[in-house]
Amino acid sequence: MALTVSMKMLILLVSAISLAWGSHGVEGETIISEEEDAELERQLKIINKPAIKVIKTHYGDIYDCVDINKQPAFDHPLLKNHKIQMRPTSFPKGLFDKASSVEEASNVMPSEIGLKNSCPPGSVPIRRTQKEDLIRIKQNPTGFQPLIDSAPGHNFVKNYVNNVPYHGAGAWIAVYNPTVSNGQFSNAVMWIENGDGNNLNSIQVGWTVNHALHGDNRTRLFTYWTVDGYQKTGCFDTRCPGFVQVSTDTALGLVFENTSAIDGTQYITKVVIYQDLSTGNWWLSFTEDNVHIGYWPKSLFTDLATNASYVKWGAEVYTPSGEASPPMGSGRLPSEGANKACFFNGLQVIYDSELTDPSPLLLTRRKIDNPDCYDADEVKHFKVLDYYFFFGGPGGPNCGN
Numbered sequence: 278m279a280l281t282v283s284m285k286m287l288i289l290l291v292s293a294i295s296l297a298w299g300s301h302g303v304e305g306e307t308i309i310s311e312e313e314d315a316e317l318e319r320q321l322k323i324i325n326k327p328a329i330k331v332i333k334t335h336y337g338d339i340y341d342c343v344d345i346n347k348q349p350a351f352d353h354p355l356l357k358n359h360k361i362q363m364r365p366t367s368f369p370k371g372l373f374d375k376a377s378s379v380e381e382a383s384n385v386m387p388s389e390i391g392l393k394n395s396c397p398p399g400s401v402p403i404r405r406t407q408k409e410d411l412i413r414i415k416q417n418p419t420g421f422q423p424l425i426d427s428a429p430g431h432n433f434v435k436n437y438v439n440n441v442p443y444h445g446a447g448a449w450i451a452v453y454n455p456t457v458s459n460g461q462f463s464n465a466v467m468w469i470e471n472g473d474g475n476n477l478n479s480i481q482v483g484w485t486v487n488h489a490l491h492g493d494n495r496t497r498l499f500t501y502w503t504v505d506g507y508q509k510t511g512c513f514d515t516r517c518p519g520f521v522q523v524s525t526d527t528a529l530g531l532v533f534e535n536t537s538a539i540d541g542t543q544y545i546t547k548v549v550i551y552q553d554l555s556t557g558n559w560w561l562s563f564t565e566d567n568v569h570i571g572y573w574p575k576s577l578f579t580d581l582a583t584n585a586s587y588v589k590w591g592a593e594v595y596t597p598s599g600e601a602s603p604p605m606g607s608g609r610l611p612s613e614g615a616n617k618a619c620f621f622n623g624l625q626v627i628y629d630s631e632l633t634d635p636s637p638l639l640l641t642r643r644k645i646d647n648p649d650c651y652d653a654d655e656v657k658h659f660k661v662l663d664y665y666f667f668f669g670g671p672g673g674p675n676c677g678n
Contacts, residue, residue: 342396353518435591445551445627602676606669622665650676
């Protein structure tokens with residue numbers, strides 16, 4: 278698999294990292310020449326759009342408030358004449374219902390996320406690509422690519438429903454901060470998919486700890502999309518053209534301010550992806566406040582342009598060859614249960630225009646590639662958590678390859 282190479286922004290990014298790098302200094306520091314440094318600066322000026330306002334977070338990220346009509350999405354050739362949809366034409370029934378698990382469980386709370394300041398009207402926050410980002414791509418290219426199930430070093434657990442058309446899905450996910458090394462990642466993910474092989478259309482949303490992608494080991498919101506099975510299309514967040522941002526104060530790549538502790542408070546977040554049945558665009562609704570961050574336009578997709586055929590909830594980890602595999606979720610196996618293992622709850626799907634419980638007959642499909650290291654329960658039903666399951670595992674030296 279490869280990074281996107283068919284779109285202008287990623288072509289520029291790949292061009293920037295394809296320079297002849299100099300030797301490596303101590304502790305992995307990359308040394309580049311003045312000429313190489315100047316070329317990176319030139320590329321960054323092209324990749325990053327002019328800022329109306331700059332917001333710097335307390336964890337060091339920079340978000341540029343970019344003219345909504347000049348955001349990276351519109352560098353995509355299929356979106357040259359796209360008219361921005363500022364809000365969905367309708368909302369799925371049940372979207373604004375309060376989660377029973379938040380109301381009734383005293384140790385379960387929503388994790389805080391969002392920019393402390395909003396962008397001015399008519400502009401949207403886009404995370405600025407910095408020189409260090411380009412250098413990390415060169416050093417850790419795998420961290421910028423989702424992996425097929427059979428990829429070396431990749432482990433996963435998934436519960437999923439299929440065989441009928443879907444127009445969206447949602448869940449609450451417990452937010453943890455597993456310890457990973459610089460070349461590893463650990464995610465908790467919901468997938469909306471249609472097609473297979475090189476025709477796979479996929480949208481993903483969840484949380485990730487991925488140093489190569491973000492330059493730190495914080496737990497962050499992430500998304501990914503592809504229309505050709507991760508071959509040449511799609512990317513994380515807004516790192517290539519595609520996702521149309523409309524929110525002025527919640528952006529992709531933000532850090533979760535609170536993460537869960539074993540035997541302590543369980544912090545959760547709500548994710549919903551649903552298709553606007555009038556426009557065909559796929560909207561991302563996030564947190565218990567149902568912030569609509571933006572959408573993936575229908576015109577990006579082939580099979581997903583009409584509906585999804587699969588919904589999956591689960592997790593994945595990656596480690597380079599020769600390293601101990603990282604923890605998944607909380608690092609505890611699902612058999613340890615509540616307050617120890619990570620979990621999904623409130624699993625729902627959209628058959629037509631309503632968030633509803635999935636058919637129990639379609640919730641029996643599960644894929645686990647290495648149950649000695651990582652596992653996931655079958656989906657269960659409980660009146661407080663609705664449909665839920667625990668997942669995770671410690672990883673270790675015999676898990677990755």
